[in-house]
Amino acid sequence: MLKKVQETTAYIQSKVSVKPDVGIILGTGLGGLAKDIENQQVLSYGDIPNFPVSTVEGHSGRLIFGQLGNKQVVAMQGRFHYYEGYNMKQVTFPVRVMKYLGIKHLFVSNASGGVNPDFEIGDVMIINDHINLLPNPLIGPNDKEFGVRFPDMSQPYDHGLIALAQEIAGKHGIKTQIGCYVGTTGPTFETPKEYQYFRIIGGDTVGMSTVPEVIVARQMVIPTFAISIITDLGVPGKIVEITHEEVQRIGMQAEKKMTLIMEDMLQRL
Numbered sequence: 464m465l466k467k468v469q470e471t472t473a474y475i476q477s478k479v480s481v482k483p484d485v486g487i488i489l490g491t492g493l494g495g496l497a498k499d500i501e502n503q504q505v506l507s508y509g510d511i512p513n514f515p516v517s518t519v520e521g522h523s524g525r526l527i528f529g530q531l532g533n534k535q536v537v538a539m540q541g542r543f544h545y546y547e548g549y550n551m552k553q554v555t556f557p558v559r560v561m562k563y564l565g566i567k568h569l570f571v572s573n574a575s576g577g578v579n580p581d582f583e584i585g586d587v588m589i590i591n592d593h594i595n596l597l598p599n600p601l602i603g604p605n606d607k608e609f610g611v612r613f614p615d616m617s618q619p620y621d622h623g624l625i626a627l628a629q630e631i632a633g634k635h636g637i638k639t640q641i642g643c644y645v646g647t648t649g650p651t652f653e654t655p656k657e658y659q660y661f662r663i664i665g666g667d668t669v670g671m672s673t674v675p676e677v678i679v680a681r682q683m684v685i686p687t688f689a690i691s692i693i694t695d696l697g698v699p700g701k702i703v704e705i706t707h708e709e710v711q712r713i714g715m716q717a718e719k720k721m722t723l724i725m726e727d728m729l730q731r732l
């Protein structure tokens with residue numbers, strides 16, 4: 464895999480002059496942050512050697528380079544999910560490439576279902592821990608180049624970045640929640656008892672992404688920040704039918720809050 468990562472990195476560097484300091488992965492319905500990136504240089508996933516091609520609606524599948532909040536960034540507009548049929552090495556391949564492009568921080572966003580009864584639809588949750596219920600992306604031969612065989616996970620989400628996000632949210636009067644994201648395979652949303660189970664084991668939200676990318680980023684010792692938009696509630700008495708379109712719609716409504724926090728954080732890194 465190292466050779467593939469190097470080949471892809473070299474291709475991107477031959478096409479793009481931006482040297483990104485920060486990598487950003489934009490989740491379902493949250494791709495609008497990309498509009499704020501200045502002096503854009505854009506590559507379609509389909510044109511990048513070794514890149515999988517994104518298939519889900521709401522994920523347009525482009526790597527956007529440019530400046531945001533005083534920083535050189537690379538943003539993934541569209542990510543790869545295990546439920547699409549990619550294996551976990553494919554799902555996390557772009558994070559490896561972003562590391563080789565030189566990123567010092569990774570910012571991740573997603574949409575999720577709240578299982579904490581104090582949460583409301585449209586809330587923004589800063590992720591401070593996760594429970595991985597997907598196959599671990601590090602299973603298989605380990606290339607020492609990428610990091611250790613048994614990565615530490617005592618601080619999966621960087622405490623300094625979390626504190627910075629909370630300070631910025633407070634300054635803007637944005638209410639944030641903080642908690643644990645449960646990563647599942649999907650593609651089904653949860654049954655009522657599954658939501659209850661995720662609450663019992665310590666989850667605050669559940670979703671189908673993020674954890675694989677964060678595991679790989681942590682193996683490569685990249686400080687990581689992740690934020691989730693609560694698009695529906697898996698709370699007894701509040702569970703209603705949910706669709707992907709609804710997830711996208713709520714995600715888009717709440718996106719401004721997330722964008723504001725992330726852009727201010729970039730200024731302050």
Ligand code: HPA
Nearest residue numbers: 574575576669670671710
């Ligand atoms: N469950 C899993 N993934 C999700 C949900 C959910 O309720 N909402 C948005 N993504």
